[in-house]
Amino acid sequence: MKMAFNGLRQAINDCVEMSLHFDHAEVKKLDSQLRSSGIITLSELRRRYSRGYAKIMKRGQIKNETEYYLVRNVLHDPTGKTPEDHKLLEELISDYEASYPVARRAD
Numbered sequence: 001m002k003m004a005f006n007g008l009r010q011a012i013n014d015c016v017e018m019s020l021h022f023d024h025a026e027v028k029k030l031d032s033q034l035r036s037s038g039i040i041t042l043s044e045l046r047r048r049y050s051r052g053y054a055k056i057m058k059r060g061q062i063k064n065e066t067e068y069y070l071v072r073n074v075l076h077d078p079t080g081k082t083p084e085d086h087k088l089l090e091e092l093i094s095d096y097e098a099s100y101p102v103a104r105r106a107d
Contacts, residue, residue, distance in 0.1 A: 009066045016042070016049045017073040057088075062096040071096075 019042055022030070031041040052067070053074060062068050075081075075089040 006064070006066055010069050012045060013049060013066065013070050013073060016045050019046075056092070060092070062092050065100075068093065068096050068100075 019027070019030075022042075027042055031043050034041045049070070052070060056062060056067050056071060062071055071089055071092055075086070075093065081089070
């Protein structure tokens with residue numbers, strides 16, 4: 001059950017990541033459709049995603065595979081990052097992979 005939950009969380013993170021290129025009108029339309037179906041909105045998922053990322057950055061450590069993929073997604077997101085942020089993200093990933101070699105998968 002826990003593995004299924006973690007897999008679902010990773011899938012949600014991937015979907016949020018893929019939606020980053022949506023313009024405001026697309027997000028608003030999708031939010032409306034999701035809300036009318038009783039489903040959590042994309043905007044809310046984005047807020048939760050950013051909070052999770054902020055916690056990882058504050059802690060300075062990736063704790064699990066879900067966080068690992070979230071950080072990888074942020075690292076590979078084409079939006080601008082400072083060289084310092086880019087380096088920190090790479091270090092977080094490297095440290096996690098060194099501790100949990102299973103995390104290194106071919107994507």
